[in-house]
Amino acid sequence: MRLKKILIANRGEIARRVIHAAKELGYGTVAVYSDPDADSLPVREADEAYRLPGSEVKETYLDSERILAIAKEAGVWGLHPGYGFLSENAGFAEDCANAGVKFIGPKPETMRVLGSKVASKQLAKQAKVPTVPGFEGDLPQGKDLAELAEKIGYPLLIKAAAGGGGKGMRVVHGPEELEESARSAEREALAFFKDKTIFLEKYLERPRHIEVQILGDAQGNLVHLYERECSVQRRHQKMIEETPSPSIDERFREEICAAALRIAKQAGYESAGTVEFIVDEQDKFFFLEVNTRLQVEHPVTEAVTGIDLVKAQILVAEGQALPFKQEDISQRGHAIECRLYAEDPENGFLPAEGKVGVLVEPQRPGLRIESSLESGKPILSLYDPMLAKLIAVGFNRKEALQKMDSLLRDYILLGVRHNLDFLRFTLNSQAFQAGHYHTHSVAGLLEQYFEKRGKDLPAPDLAYAVAALAGKPAPAKAEGASVSSHELAEHWRGFKNAR
């Protein structure tokens, strides 16, 4: 019999993660790649690779028609979307089904309901799970919008109905920002999700973000794989995740996991998903959304439960029943994940480009590193700035933190600016060590970080000695090297802070 194949409609580390899981299960693997990714690791690791001409995401990894045409040409059985890109696009999942390609994820109708923040909130209410006060439905314009905003009360959060990962999200502090924020959120939502629907929600001041991993099969079996604490965020992007959450007790854990299961049951959920909650200072949790896909932070759950979520997704897609029951699943030890981002600490942590000049990824017991970095490869700002997922697992939280600290200290990536030092600073902060943090803690930590290292991050004397010993720089290029003045840099800083 011919090898059954799975197409991986993604790039970078997650494409590799899925390729490896599919190969373990005996599947043939098909990669797709944009022009800048032609020589990337997943392309070489897959059994077959097909080109998506172009470099912008819209013409490559978001081009559902072309990807589906490749799926048919390659004769694949299934398609795994990874995360981001087409992973939460119900229309695409439906097109796959119509083309006879098994979409490895939830049913399209489930994705459609849960993908809409409005419909999913209604579903949560039906499942008797509390939701954040806000407005669901068609958002009015102009004066009516302002009145509605006033009724919910500032500060407000604007969210893309089809969104995720902070895309199309804006905090509005007062009426003067409302109209422009709404429009810019709509533009971003349209660009990323081809759907400009946005909605309003009360913005909690010191919230924690706790989510529950769920897994279901076609036979109707549903389990949860406990929670993940994801409150360390910047620009609405998660930075550090851990499990178990250090901020909840057993009773809370039972309640939040039960709530997640009620939502999953109400939705008839199949495959892997994540029910996200926001938790206020009084330890009340509210339903936020369901991510109908694998999450970036899935490895921490895998580490403490021993369950391979990608393989579980594939088995469920094959129509198999889950090979475990709720009582077989427990949390063992503690796992933590840090996301390595290409961003410049000396430039307000804005996205950075560069090249992988030197790369050393330490290998030690209890560490898992997922990246697709290779020496000599350029880092482009075209795609997601996440460079790698660094995961440390320990017998308890203390040990996991110690392992992570040593990993962050010894991981070497030179040639592009990144957030490793800031991750380490955050990890070792009093708030994080104590497990007392919320989603805005990072803003305060950032201030301390610059205070401690100095605004322009002065290097230790030894670094200058090494730079001198390193010898003369390569000849400078004649063009394109404009140096912005200090004054202008200050202006930029001002703009950024004002954002």
Place this chain on the structure above:
Amino acid sequence: MKTEFQIGAETVATEWERKDGKFSLQLSGRKVEGEILRWDPPFFTVRHCAHLLQGAFYRHGDFVDVHLPKGNFRIRLAPSRRQTKGGPASGGLSSPMPGKVIQVFVKSGDAVKKGDLLMMLEAMKMEHKILSPKDGTVGKIAFQAGERVGQDVELLEIL
């Protein structure tokens, strides 16, 4: 040997020496010294302030990225002469990051006030507003909506 560094807005000249497995550097009146136990680019092991330290470096253009146990640092060498010329013209606004121009809100000759929205950039996940730093008139606009820009590239000028 002499090496010039760019530290903030200043150019700092240093003298350094590497001899008999030892190094020393004069930096702003401080003496930095140590022993080189291994120099195998990009990796090195040195003894410095009674500590054995392992690190790595990567030289690119005018920069040297240095990894030490205490962190990662980007050292800027003083740029070569021809490079210091031709920075952005006065009034020029340069791009704070590589990305794409998604919208231009003004045209050449428009009068603008400090804080006016001029341009919208997008990179990876976020939009970034380009606001006017002063009252003035829009001069040359270097990019149209849809075009990609690098970092520190002049976007437009306010005269």
